[in-house]
Amino acid sequence: MEPLIKVQCLKHIYPDKTEVNLCGLDFIVKPGERVVVLGPNGSGKTTLISHILGLLSPVEGTVEVLGLSPDKNFNKIRKEIGVVFQNVDEQIIGPRVYDDIAFTPRNEGLKKDEVERIVSSAANMLNIEHLLNKIPHYLSGGQKKKVALAGALATMPQILIMDEPFDALDPKSKKEMVNLLNKLNKEKNITLILTTHDIDVVPQLADTIYVINHGNIVMKGTPEEVFSNVDVLRCANLEPPILAELFSRLCNNGFKTNIPKEIDEAEKLLMMLLEKRQIV
DSSP, rough: OOSSEEEEEEEEOOOOOEEEEESSEEEEEEEEEEEEEOOOTTTHHHHHHHHHHTOOOOSSSEEEETOOOTOOHHHHGGGGGEEOSSGGGOOOSSSSHHHHHHHHHTTTOOHHHHHHHHHHHHHTTTOOOGTTTTTTSSSHHHHHHHHHHHHHHHOOOEEEEESSTTOOOHHHHHHHHHHHHHHHHEOOOOOOEEEEEEEGGGGHHHHEEEEEEEEEEEEEEEEEHHOOHHHHHHHHTTOOOOHHHHHHHHHHEEEEOOOOOHHHHHHHHHHHHHTTTTTO
């Protein structure tokens, strides 16, 4: 299967002479994959995303999206990539929620009834039909995230990129966002690329995790593979999810068990260990 995205040994120099290198492992995203990028502030996550979106051009290395260089073919690939930035207040520009979701379809010159159909479909997908006539400025943080996401999904892109999608969300909104992203991936086959500091939700929505540290992609693997390498995570100033930490300690103490993704799975694994009389 040909990858949708491929980044190899990227180097970028910002106008203030700040140099960012992203070498080590190649960054490869396959169709339908759910990819999470982890790393401390300043590790290069935003630089990686900006190159994938075609907002920056590499000084060295290669960046391919759908087989094209995104910085040189922005107009060809922009319809295939939806993006939600960390600060959605800078992204939402419409006077009403309806206008913001309709922004891209209108700019493409679509007829009014087609624009209405697209806006209605996106709003229904995210359960925000009741917000269409609201002023975005007065919405909650979670509602704004959904509005920005609806705008990103208006063209039904192949790829959805979200930078810190759980930032400023309460626990209920966070759970809703996780379920929504997984639904988009499963039902619409949308490829997901997410960056997040909220490491406890990662096992629930990642097929593949990349860990970036000091300009190097130092690890790639499934959640179980990555979160089993606690030392590598801590070197990158990352703490493993609580469940991963607990079950890694059990493994280190001689208990044969997997690393669970969710609390329900953890409960079943613990019950199995109890039944085998391995713990009391």
